[in-house]
Amino acid sequence: MTELTRRRMLAGAASATVATALAPPFAHTPALAAAPLASKQAPGFYRYKVGDFEITAVTDGAATFPLPDKFVQNQPKAEVQKALATAYQPTETVTIPFTPIVINTGPKLVLIDTGYGPEMNAKTKGRVGQLPLNLTAAGIDPKSIDVVIISHMHQDHVLGLRTADGGFAFPNAEVLAPALDWAYWMSDAEMNKLPEGYTKSVYPGIRKAFVGLENKVTKYEWGKEIIPGITTIATPGHTPGHTSFVIASGSAKVFVQSDVTNIPHLFLRNPDWQVMYDIDPLRAAATRKKFYDMASAEKAMIQGFHFPFPSAGFVEKEGAQFRLVPIPWNPII
Numbered sequence: 001m002t003e004l005t006r007r008r009m010l011a012g013a014a015s016a017t018v019a020t021a022l023a024p025p026f027a028h029t030p031a032l033a034a035a036p037l038a039s040k041q042a043p044g045f046y047r048y049k050v051g052d053f054e055i056t057a058v059t060d061g062a063a064t065f066p067l068p069d070k071f072v073q074n075q076p077k078a079e080v081q082k083a084l085a086t087a088y089q090p091t092e093t094v095t096i097p098f099t100p101i102v103i104n105t106g107p108k109l110v111l112i113d114t115g116y117g118p119e120m121n122a123k124t125k126g127r128v129g130q131l132p133l134n135l136t137a138a139g140i141d142p143k144s145i146d147v148v149i150i151s152h153m154h155q156d157h158v159l160g161l162r163t164a165d166g167g168f169a170f171p172n173a174e175v176l177a178p179a180l181d182w183a184y185w186m187s188d189a190e191m192n193k194l195p196e197g198y199t200k201s202v203y204p205g206i207r208k209a210f211v212g213l214e215n216k217v218t219k220y221e222w223g224k225e226i227i228p229g230i231t232t233i234a235t236p237g238h239t240p241g242h243t244s245f246v247i248a249s250g251s252a253k254v255f256v257q258s259d260v261t262n263i264p265h266l267f268l269r270n271p272d273w274q275v276m277y278d279i280d281p282l283r284a285a286a287t288r289k290k291f292y293d294m295a296s297a298e299k300a301m302i303q304g305f306h307f308p309f310p311s312a313g314f315v316e317k318e319g320a321q322f323r324l325v326p327i328p329w330n331p332i333i
């Protein structure tokens with residue numbers, strides 16, 4: 001009987017090394033120099049079909065930072081660290097991925113959310129703000145984007161509207177933004193009544209992303225088909241106008257949840273946990289439960305902006321918790 005002990009595994013590894021000295025005709029001359037490390041990730045984009053539509057998930061990168069004490073507003077840090085450890089994650093830092101998507105509907109090329117943009121790309125030495133590079137790698141010219149849909153007006157979704165020199169990154173696109181978020185983020189009264197903290201700190205940067213683009217922005221409402229095949233769904237709480245989408249072609253569909261949850265191993269597992277970025281945390285938690293009750297009952301595919309790349313999967317209900325079942329890699333489309 002095979003016994004999987006550490007000693008046996010090490011012995012196995014040693015005999016595997018011996019076995020690599022192959023007899024002719026498989027013997028080969030070893031390379032004379034050690035291969036240099038690549039030290040670079042491959043471009044990140046992934047395609048799948050929804051009916052006649054083609055979706056390209058394009059990573060903007062991922063941010064890793066020291067775990068804030070109040071990353072989860074209603075849990076002690078130790079509980080959050082326990083959940084990170086359970087998910088085989090480091091417990092002193094947290095990593096959040098960012099994944100905008102491009103939908104080719106046939107007549108229209110639509111981008112949902114824009115990532116962190118060039119300024120944050122420089123500041124993070126390329127960890128985020130990768131969207132332009134990865135769009136190019138995916139063969140998508142920013143000039144060919146017809147519509148940019150903003151799910152909600154947080155930095156990781158809007159700063160990529162700009163180029164490094166302050167221009168508009170998608171020069172031929174119309175921008176669709178949620179009416180309620182627009183009203184909120186453009187209001188001095190709302191900004192002035194906020195306590196010091198995350199939301200107040202990001203106001204100026206979010207407004208700056210739209211300066212000079214106001215005439216390109218059309219505000220949208222919930223429950224409307226804003227592009228043929230793309231319908232808005234009310235999922236407020238994370239921000240006042242936070243919006244999800246259903247993309248449907250024929251009988252196929254995918255739900256684009258945007259930020260109904262942040263990283264799934266914390267917030268899908270614990271739908272009552274309130275990430276520090278939720279503006280109305282109780283409303284966000286209510287939205288979460290409603291959304292995932294629906295998605296798990298329907299066995300619906302979900303694209304999640306902060307899910308691990310390529311950020312698509314199914315949500316399974318386990319008592320009061322949910323679990324993400326990622327889609328398997330498909331080598332053909």
Ligand SMILES: [Zn+2]
Pocket residue numbers: 154156157259305306
């Ligand atoms: Zn976000």
